[in-house]
Amino acid sequence: MAADASxxxxxxxxxxxxxxxxxxxxIALSIVADLLVGLVLxxxxxxxxxxxQAASQQTDFTVLALLATPVVVGVLLYFGWALTFWRKKPGxxxxxMPLHGNLKVQATWIIGTAAIVLxxxxxxxxxxxxxxxxxxxxxxxxxFKNGLPxxxxxxxWTPNSGNILQVQVIGQQxxxxxxxxxxxxxxxxxxxxxxxxxxxxxxxxxxxxxxFWAYTLGVKADANPGVNNVAYATPTDTGYFxxxxxxxxxxxxxxxxxxxxxxxxxxxxxxxxxxxxxxxGLTKILPPYALTYDPTTIPAGKINEELGLxxxxxxxxxxxxxxxx
Amino acid sequence: xxxxxxVVTLVVAFLAVVAGVLWVVFDIIGSQPQTENYTAYxxxxxxxVTMMTTPQTTISNRPDxxxxxxxxxxxxxxxxxTYFAVxxxxxxxxxxxxxxxxxxxxxxxxGKVSGVVNDTESLQIYNGKxxxxxxxxxTFDSWADCAVQHTFAIPSLGINVPVASPPTVDENNALxxxxxxxxxxxxxxxxxxxxxxxxxxxxSTPGAYHWQCFVPCGGGYVDGNxxxxxxxxxxxxxxxxxx
Numbered sequence: 001m002a003a004d005a006s007x008x009x010x011x012x013x014x015x016x017x018x019x020x021x022x023x024x025x026x027i028a029l030s031i032v033a034d035l036l037v038g039l040v041l042x043x044x045x046x047x048x049x050x051x052x053q054a055a056s057q058q059t060d061f062t063v064l065a066l067l068a069t070p071v072v073v074g075v076l077l078y079f080g081w082a083l084t085f086w087r088k089k090p091g092x093x094x095x096x097m098p099l100h101g102n103l104k105v106q107a108t109w110i111i112g113t114a115a116i117v118l119x120x121x122x123x124x125x126x127x128x129x130x131x132x133x134x135x136x137x138x139x140x141x142x143x144f145k146n147g148l149p150x151x152x153x154x155x156x157w158t159p160n161s162g163n164i165l166q167v168q169v170i171g172q173q174x175x176x177x178x179x180x181x182x183x184x185x186x187x188x189x190x191x192x193x194x195x196x197x198x199x200x201x202x203x204x205x206x207x208x209x210x211x212f213w214a215y216t217l218g219v220k221a222d223a224n225p226g227v228n229n230v231a232y233a234t235p236t237d238t239g240y241f242x243x244x245x246x247x248x249x250x251x252x253x254x255x256x257x258x259x260x261x262x263x264x265x266x267x268x269x270x271x272x273x274x275x276x277x278x279x280x281g282l283t284k285i286l287p288p289y290a291l292t293y294d295p296t297t298i299p300a301g302k303i304n305e306e307l308g309l310x311x312x313x314x315x316x317x318x319x320x321x322x323x324x325x
Numbered sequence: 326x327x328x329x330x331x332v333v334t335l336v337v338a339f340l341a342v343v344a345g346v347l348w349v350v351f352d353i354i355g356s357q358p359q360t361e362n363y364t365a366y367x368x369x370x371x372x373x374v375t376m377m378t379t380p381q382t383t384i385s386n387r388p389d390x391x392x393x394x395x396x397x398x399x400x401x402x403x404x405x406x407t408y409f410a411v412x413x414x415x416x417x418x419x420x421x422x423x424x425x426x427x428x429x430x431x432x433x434x435x436g437k438v439s440g441v442v443n444d445t446e447s448l449q450i451y452n453g454k455x456x457x458x459x460x461x462x463x464t465f466d467s468w469a470d471c472a473v474q475h476t477f478a479i480p481s482l483g484i485n486v487p488v489a490s491p492p493t494v495d496e497n498n499a500l501x502x503x504x505x506x507x508x509x510x511x512x513x514x515x516x517x518x519x520x521x522x523x524x525x526x527x528x529s530t531p532g533a534y535h536w537q538c539f540v541p542c543g544g545g546y547v548d549g550n551x552x553x554x555x556x557x558x559x560x561x562x563x564x565x566x567x568x
Binding site: 170172173174175177187188189206207208250251252255256257279281282285286287295303304306307 | 426427429431432433434436437439463464466468469470471478480481483492493494497535537539541548550554555556557561
């Protein structure tokens, strides 16, 4: 393809003819492949469209696939064409045609790839802003909120009130628990969300690093001990979704999964009130709701103090502790 | 070196590497504690399983590690294992003899009995002299009362049962010193312990369900979750549900 076109030999003319055919084939095949990717494969790409964030991610994957498909088609087409038609003929002992630089090809390649990469950088940045961080953990002070309201109240919540629902995700070896501060601060192993309502996940850990991965909601946020990691999601359909730990966290890491539920607003409120009542006795003995917890210092009771127990089983990376076996 | 000698050397070296890999895979990674199979002992859809917690494991090469033991349904002896098998769709009556002392839960949420019948456990406390009356308990405050020594939890089934600990300082300072603790003859002045009973139903489909303790009782290890907390046969294990 980079041959010097100035030498108008029959061989060069043949190559130019091949180039035209290749270009036409490439355009035609790319259009067909992109139609298949966009219309057939795209709607099935992960993580689905169970939340605004997931839908945005699926759109992003589709866009990337649409851009990559012509490149893949071009490479495979050129590869196949070269293998098929440009093979060395039996008995042909002559040298191949000398190759020289081609400024047009080089410039086209550099400008084209630069344009693709830079446009993707702009596109990716915009997609990170809308919708609200694209489902990723943004640390304790999230930047990408996309107009989502702050928690106007940490003691109550009603749908469509401009008061974002707070759900605290607590990781520990090897289970997730979920705390709902706007419903009395109860803590449960069930993750239930209302449909169509923005949710703010406050993700933290009580021991090692975990990663809260609500796969089909498009949410993924590391759970670090002593750190609050905020991620947003707005579920769009009722049903179930999977939660997994995406950070190798110990021997039962593979078992650290849950099935969450997205309900209608009315059903969610009924569930929250019923769970609040059912767990009232447990909620009383939980520590006050906070964005992070330090289990290395607990309010030791009388027996604890007499036994010399002041922490809940070791500290975070205590230098006095030996390595794991 | 001659060609045959080189070939032989290469083959021997290759076989040695293969043998080493197989030994690591099967003898180290693949090894697991024995399974106490209760399936044959189920009657009318009910089976009884008995376990024990001990403050040390004197019969192992980790004598300072806390551990669970499970009663062998055939011999009646407590074996050092945390693997057991029960039939599917069966009511399991579990009895845990808790010989260890208290440790605060890292997360008090695990002080709630859940996933078992009535979300309660039956608790009796032997103080070294007399056995107390059975009481039904649904929630323990391990921070205020230091009332929990370990938990028996199967997270995927929503089961969590705190194993209560002897409640006084004197009792916590007079714990069983050998393992398993049976043989100290508690009725004649042995070590204090608790008797925790609860009931749950196994799933209708066969499968393997991991269970664990949520008390960070791996003292001296990172976050208290290393050592016995991360080693099969001590404070974690597997319940195999058989068809």
